[in-house]
Amino acid sequence: MREFVIGIGDGGVSRDADAMLITYALGSCVALMLHDPVARVAGMVHYMLPESSQSPADSEARPYKFADTAIPLLLRAALAQGADKSRLVVIAAGGAQIMNDNSIFNVGKRNCLALRKALWKFGLVAHAEDIGGTVVRTVRMEVGTGRVWLQSPAGKRWELNARKVRSAFPGEEVSWR
Amino acid sequence: MALNIMIVDDSPVMRTFLRKVVQLTGIPVGDCCEVGDGEAALNVLRQKWVDLILTDINMPRMNGEELVRQLGLDRMLCDIPVVVVSTDASRDRIDRMIKLGARGYISKPFLPETLRDEIERVLGVQNV
Amino acid sequence: MSKPNLDHLIASAVAEVLETMFFSEILGDGQPDLSCTALEAHVAFTGNSSGTVDVQISEAGARSLTASFLGESEESLSGLQLAHLVCELTNMLCGCIVSKMSAQGCFNLTSPELIEQPHHESDERIEIQRSFAIERGTLTVSLASSEFA
Numbered sequence: 309m310r311e312f313v314i315g316i317g318d319g320g321v322s323r324d325a326d327a328m329l330i331t332y333a334l335g336s337c338v339a340l341m342l343h344d345p346v347a348r349v350a351g352m353v354h355y356m357l358p359e360s361s362q363s364p365a366d367s368e369a370r371p372y373k374f375a376d377t378a379i380p381l382l383l384r385a386a387l388a389q390g391a392d393k394s395r396l397v398v399i400a401a402g403g404a405q406i407m408n409d410n411s412i413f414n415v416g417k418r419n420c421l422a423l424r425k426a427l428w429k430f431g432l433v434a435h436a437e438d439i440g441g442t443v444v445r446t447v448r449m450e451v452g453t454g455r456v457w458l459q460s461p462a463g464k465r466w467e468l469n470a471r472k473v474r475s476a477f478p479g480e481e482v483s484w485r
Numbered sequence: 486m487a488l489n490i491m492i493v494d495d496s497p498v499m500r501t502f503l504r505k506v507v508q509l510t511g512i513p514v515g516d517c518c519e520v521g522d523g524e525a526a527l528n529v530l531r532q533k534w535v536d537l538i539l540t541d542i543n544m545p546r547m548n549g550e551e552l553v554r555q556l557g558l559d560r561m562l563c564d565i566p567v568v569v570v571s572t573d574a575s576r577d578r579i580d581r582m583i584k585l586g587a588r589g590y591i592s593k594p595f596l597p598e599t600l601r602d603e604i605e606r607v608l609g610v611q612n613v
Numbered sequence: 614m615s616k617p618n619l620d621h622l623i624a625s626a627v628a629e630v631l632e633t634m635f636f637s638e639i640l641g642d643g644q645p646d647l648s649c650t651a652l653e654a655h656v657a658f659t660g661n662s663s664g665t666v667d668v669q670i671s672e673a674g675a676r677s678l679t680a681s682f683l684g685e686s687e688e689s690l691s692g693l694q695l696a697h698l699v700c701e702l703t704n705m706l707c708g709c710i711v712s713k714m715s716a717q718g719c720f721n722l723t724s725p726e727l728i729e730q731p732h733h734e735s736d737e738r739i740e741i742q743r744s745f746a747i748e749r750g751t752l753t754v755s756l757a758s759s760e761f762a
Contacts, residue, residue, distance in 0.1 A: 425636035572708020
């Protein structure tokens with residue numbers, strides 16, 4: 309299976325049914341994944357911050373860095389590749405609270421709120437989420453099937469199913485395909 | 486087959502929010518009508534068929550509790566499923582509304598997907 | 614209920630309502646918005662306890678919350694939508710606060726009323742008032758209740 313790595317502050321869409329989209333080290337960042345099971349279009353973004361208004365120049369250069377520019381961009385890219393909004397399965401992971409940060413600059417929580425806000429603007433909510441907590445996550449998504457697996461730094465792996473909201477560390481290990 | 490939905494709430498912005506949640510369910514929606522109180526709801530229901538009612542409780546003229554009571558007394562309307570969406574999260578109120586015939590209850594504030602799931606549960610459908 | 618508990622209860626209700634339905638959060642303590650553009654609404658409650666909740670919010674803050682709630686852009690919103698939103702926000706906050714004060718008995722709320730001339734003078738009836746910094750402004754919640762008599 310071909311692997312495409314989505315870097316920090318980056319995003320992309322694929323129609324390659326034999327491909328796997330991967331993003332690493334989701335701390336306070338959030339990975340949003342979209343999948344159209346009929347058109348077999350998959351998209352993933354790894355955004356870092358909730359709002360672009362504080363850094364207009366940066367958001368123009370790197371629109372996938374901020375939730376409010378990244379999410380519309382990913383949606384438009386997926387639709388341009390043939391995805392249908394009514395069929396989209398939406399999955400999110402990340403937004404952890406890192407280093408016991410209880411300050412008002414809790415980026416993980418703000419990223420999670422920004423995710424919901426941006427999706428709601430498009431009339432969408434996530435079908436499955438693994439967000440918050442304190443664990444850094446790695447995420448893999450199969451383009452062909454839309455299946456998503458998460459992994460923690462300690463090596464635990466689990467599949468995130470649509471409609472299994474806020475799953476965390478189920479007992480079974482699932483091998484990567 | 487498209488379903489007709491009725492939204493009963495005296496807040497126009499809440500009616501818009503609820504309409505968006507209905508669209509999340511993926512249920513094919515025919516007519517989605519909005520009214521501001523229980524009396525207006527009954528007037529509409531006497532003229533057109535509705536497959537699901539979402540209703541608030543605290544409303545002027547006729548509140549949601551009286552609306553559900555009136556629906557239960559009407560042979561034609563008593564089988565329409567009702568989901569209550571209200572700020573009142575007290576056990577007493579929830580029990581009263583269920584006893585009067587409400588099939589679902591969501592207290593405000595709520596996540597959109599929570600209401601989406603409740604609607605799907607009451608109607609016996611699931612989108613994903 | 615003691616004042617510290619009520620302070621915490623109000624803060625908890627504001628956080629819950631903002632995060633759940635407005636995808637927003639409390640940024641810290643704030644100061645009441647004394648500008649003439651702030652919006653204010655009022656709800657009375659009866660049941661196991663009775664009283665009132667007033668909510669005052671900066672116009673820019675109201676615009677931001679309305680956009681989030683409706684999933685629309687701020688520029689497209691009318692003044693009427695902002696007014697309706699402030700009323701619904703007050704309704705939800707009042708319901709959330711009263712539910713937290715007493716989990717058992719039912720309560721009834723009056724329809725929210727928008728206050729045309731938000732008042733800034735100190736009001737002897739207000740028992741608890743908390744102001745919160747929110748995105749683009751301030752949210753102030755005032756609670757008066759027979760619980761405190």
